[in-house]
Amino acid sequence: MSKSRPSFKYKVILSDLDGVLWRGSKVLYENIEVLKTLANEMNIKIYFTTNNSTKSREEYVSKLKSLGFTVTTDYVITSGSLTAKILREKYGEISVYVIGEKGLYEELAMRNLGIARRRKPEAVVVGLDRKLTYKKLAKALDYILNGSLFVATNTDATLPTNGKVIPGAGSIVAALIEASGKKPDMIVGKPEPWMYLEVLKRESISKDKVLVIGDRLDTDILGANRLGIDSLLVLTGVTSKTDLAKSSTKPKYVCNNLKCLLNNPRIL
Ligand SMILES: [Mg+2]
Numbered sequence: 690m691s692k693s694r695p696s697f698k699y700k701v702i703l704s705d706l707d708g709v710l711w712r713g714s715k716v717l718y719e720n721i722e723v724l725k726t727l728a729n730e731m732n733i734k735i736y737f738t739t740n741n742s743t744k745s746r747e748e749y750v751s752k753l754k755s756l757g758f759t760v761t762t763d764y765v766i767t768s769g770s771l772t773a774k775i776l777r778e779k780y781g782e783i784s785v786y787v788i789g790e791k792g793l794y795e796e797l798a799m800r801n802l803g804i805a806r807r808r809k810p811e812a813v814v815v816g817l818d819r820k821l822t823y824k825k826l827a828k829a830l831d832y833i834l835n836g837s838l839f840v841a842t843n844t845d846a847t848l849p850t851n852g853k854v855i856p857g858a859g860s861i862v863a864a865l866i867e868a869s870g871k872k873p874d875m876i877v878g879k880p881e882p883w884m885y886l887e888v889l890k891r892e893s894i895s896k897d898k899v900l901v902i903g904d905r906l907d908t909d910i911l912g913a914n915r916l917g918i919d920s921l922l923v924l925t926g927v928t929s930k931t932d933l934a935k936s937s938t939k940p941k942y943v944c945n946n947l948k949c950l951l952n953n954p955r956i957l
Pocket residue numbers: 705706707708709903904905926
């Protein structure tokens with residue numbers, strides 16, 4: 690790559706993972722190469738933001754390293770890791786009841802949020818749990834009805850997995866909303882603003898120097914639009930051109946893949 694590239698308009702990129710770097714088990718090398726060029730040759734900081742709470746930041750760092758990125762956990766924000774951070778900052782070392790998977794438990798433990806055993810927890814934290822049981826759901830409901838905080842890592846209704854769609858954390862949250870008649874006290878994942886605000890705060894950077902990249906209109910792009918951050922919809926994930934045409938949520942840029950970032954003078 691030539692060193693004579695023009696400087697890039699943005700200083701920080703917030704990139705989604707699934708649908709941008711990979712799609713299920715398929716690695717999207719064309720997008721990965723562009724992000725690496727931006728990071729390594731053009732000095733752009735890249736944060737990886739995902740609503741997926743099932744994996745810890747450590748697990749994502751391993752995966753990203755295996756794809757050739759130089760990255761630490763500071764540059765990975767999952768809905769689980771941010772939920773843990775916010776709970777700890779707002780409420781201290783509270784106890785939690787968890788509907789979720791290993792990655793969520795790990796992130797909560799890293800912030801010293803203890804798992805409540807046999808007594809009412811201060812918060813019920815809900816993420817995707819592919820081993821969800823009726824018993825777990827009933828317990829979470831009981832705690833919510835008895836005053837525990839109701840915290841949703843994200844509200845994605847579904848997620849694509851190997852050509853199929855499976856119920857996401859949002860479907861579990863919806864069951865608890867229906868049963869309790871209560872809305873969550875906190876929703877952390879996109880399109881809520883917390884992940885993007887976290888990076889703006891950490892970098893002390895103005896919004897016009899930030900670009901959000903994602904494959905979903907209702908999370909990645911909507912979240913960016915609400916904050917007035919420029920967004921790029923990449924069509925390598927769940928959204929098709931037809932979906933985009935039908936949606937009232939529009940990104941600033943639309944690209945078939947991320948090569949547009951290096952080729953498109955509108956962005957440069
Ligand atoms: Mg995605």
